[in-house]
Amino acid sequence: MDYSRRSFLREITTASLGAAGAYWLPTLAPEKTAGNKAFDAIPQEGRVLFQGDSITDAGRDREAEAANTGLGRGYAFLAAAQLRKTLAERNVQCFNRGISGHKVFQLADRWQTDTYDLDPDLLSILIGVNDFWHTLNDYDGTVEVYERDFRNLLIQTREQLPDARLIIGEPFVILEGSAVSEEEWMPDFREYQQVAKEIAMEFEAGFIPYQSVFNEASKHVESTYWTADGVHPTLAGSQLMAEAWLQTAQRL
Template identity: 50%
Template sequence: MNVKLDRRDLMRASLAAAGAGALLTSSPQTLVAAESATAIAPNTKILFQGDSITDAKRDKKNQSANDVRGLGDGYSMLIAGELLRDHAEAKLTIQNRGISGNKVPDLAARWHQDCLDLKPDVLSILVGVNDIWHKLAGRYDGTVADYESGFGELLKQTMAALPKTRIIVCEPFVLRCGAINDTWFPEFDERRAVAKKLADAMKLDFVPFQSMFDEAVKLAPPQYWAADGVHPTLAGHALMAKKWLEVFNQA
């Protein structure tokens, strides 16, 4: 029988062969290094893109990788901290190029400079809430169809220019409090469905943030996770980081 082992299977087999005694006597640093070598390739470049949720008050004058000022104070920074801690020997490069207020057309306008030219190995994109929020405020007239075609084109362009890049599509989300009222629905849910549809059609990873928060509000009220219904609190960003890493680590 021909059995094909993936990288995780090989990791388990190697650990088993080493023996339980060896594992017990290994230092924590040794175990982390061994796991890191199989989980993330050395010198991997990770890029976060999106709107204010990703921006998270980052210092846009500081574009240095792995710098907390350039990463902001949101989920991107929390994810970077986890990865840099657990993969110290991998020499990761983690950057944030989210910009507050951005919609899909805004990402498209700066995509070459802020994404393609950076040549990330992993690209995470969260965009969509402003596409409806600005429309409801009378500052934009983009439809759900515009969101689908624009976002789809952005993903196709990226896949063509960076065929080896792993793309992670993050689900737009809102919580029913603050700025969120019935006028957001059902259109917002239609836009969320578009993000999932595009990820599935292009076989990209998908982070289900909305369903995650829908479960979270069973434990604490919406304001606990996002005071205005859009921008996460510290708890909300931490929850996002946890879910994102779950998806990331499935590869």
Template identity: 45%
Template sequence: MTSSLDRRHFLSTGIASAAAAGMLASGSAKAADSPASAESIITPGSTILFQGDSITDAGRKRGIPEANDQAALGGGYAFLAAAELLVDHPKAELKIYNRGISGNKVNQLAARWQEDCFDLKPDVLSILIGVNDIWHHLNDDLEKMLEVYGNDYQELLTRTKAELPETKLVLCEPFVLRCGAVNDKWFPAFDNFRAAAKQMAEEFDTIWVPYQTMFDEAVKLAPPAHWAGDGVHPSAAGAALMAHGWMTAVSA
């Protein structure tokens, strides 16, 4: 049986999430303001693809080709955003996929892009990538890795635009919270990776989901570990906040 302590914890989590979501509602829409985001980019019959690393993967089950499968969507922000879309638009015949893979960097997305992106022919393609491009190289030349990240990302998006010129792109800001695995060694390099991703969004005129900005506001309501225990992978509260941020950006 659920204890009163557990219930209080659940309620406090929900209240903090709702408050942070309320703060995000205005800020995210402004950050996403661009010709592509003048109205919702989700239209009836859309195929929506979430791509990225473990934050997107969120324990999804592999090998399920069908759209809208709960196990295949994982347990993170992609699933929560998909669930909201499917509830809000039950007759829209949306097809939603998650092809995030834990540990991926940009070059690993590129290596599987034909099967896990082009073959699905998404109408909306959402990409969150970057944390592993720095996390896996903290002891290396981070300036060089930043250059690799930027070049690889630009090449991937150029290739995507050529293959899928009508696809609407959603780029998500890489983010970390200062707790768990995230320490001073990450900075200021990580901010430069974020800036590189934002530059890609501007260059390719995409929707931009400002996740770092969102979490910077959220930690005013609850400590970083509430949103992401290791500083990288979101908790249930963090994933819910991410889904809200994503939905706000694509519906602005």
């Protein structure tokens, strides 16, 4: 037979992979992807906004303002990638506006431009580690300040974005990390985690128990596999966070 070069290569590649038992084709039915239980909080052309500090920032390109660009290399990027693949027919628009080092009051200072103007259908917030961590240096905040600022921010958000659904991530820490001292962090940091949980309940937000997620994962490998410094996740830790985020978003 008179094969073209392209046809010939396709035939032998298919035959070789098939013989090895490795030939497969991915599904192209995104709305029926395994694990897609609902995502009812995200409509057609829905907007998803990730907000927070350096864990969300994850080296994003702050000059990239368009949807689905400049998402960084952390959990927000990984979650957005899976979300857009799973909900391809909805053409979900994802944004990352996390900024390294930020505390709640700094979110509030930029909330108009970085949140209200984007008009998200789903707003995800992970904030709190700096509200505590920086008190060990030159910040005079307290857990009461964190609670007051966070609650006020969400009260205003509910007024401006009454239909937006919320996800709140629990601030977390790995005590074996190189940047963390258990003596300095515990038990005070747990109060910040409790505040985040209570506020999530108060505002009927999806809550991601990241501390439990990392604690459970650390039963199988060293905890620093997930975050070397105890605060910023590794690649594997970011994937762990993304999966927990997606599971929460599915159920809103």
